[in-house]
Amino acid sequence: MKNNIRIYRAIHNLTQEELARKISVTRKTVNSIEGGKYNPSIDVAYKMAKLFNVTIEELFCFEDEENNNEEDESLP
Amino acid sequence: MKNNIRIYRAIHNLTQEELARKISVTRKTVNSIEGGKYNPSIDVAYKMAKLFNVTIEELFCFEDEENNNEEDESLP
DNA sequence: GCCATATGTAACATATGTTACTCTTTTAGA
């Protein structure tokens, strides 16, 4: 699932570590979610969205994430 | 975390099983989330919100869930 | 009361999100 964390982090001028501290998770969690390694829990998603003053839907891109292959390394 | 699943389910006239099938989870998952047994994953939350045509924030009540005790049995 | 449907719930197994620890790589600045 793609997301706009990096963008909103830039807008609010926060490092991954600062963001992590503000929402009470580790920097690795922010790093992994921002990099799309895994999806956030709904709590973490909400805390981030609230901090950035946007909705969860604005921060994370759900739309057509079901039928893609999250990497292009499998393409011919 | 409280939620309005039961209400929106009633509005859309769906049983737990029908809702479950529409969002590709089991009835137990719907039942457990609706009953507040655990929080949904962000995917399930999104699918429900999309089906009911509301935002995740409208469907689930995050606001002051940190400092409550999720039951009123502890009240005097 | 009897029956069908809807809902609540338990034990266990599996999948996924999060942390702690550590290390490497990239980026920005003097």
Place this chain on the structure above:
DNA sequence: TCTAAAAGAGTAACATATGTTACATATGGC
């Protein structure tokens, strides 16, 4: 270039969400 901050990442351990299966309870119509 050298340095430090920032970001990317691997692993193991743990917490939580979800599925499977089965059974119990409620509710309404006959």
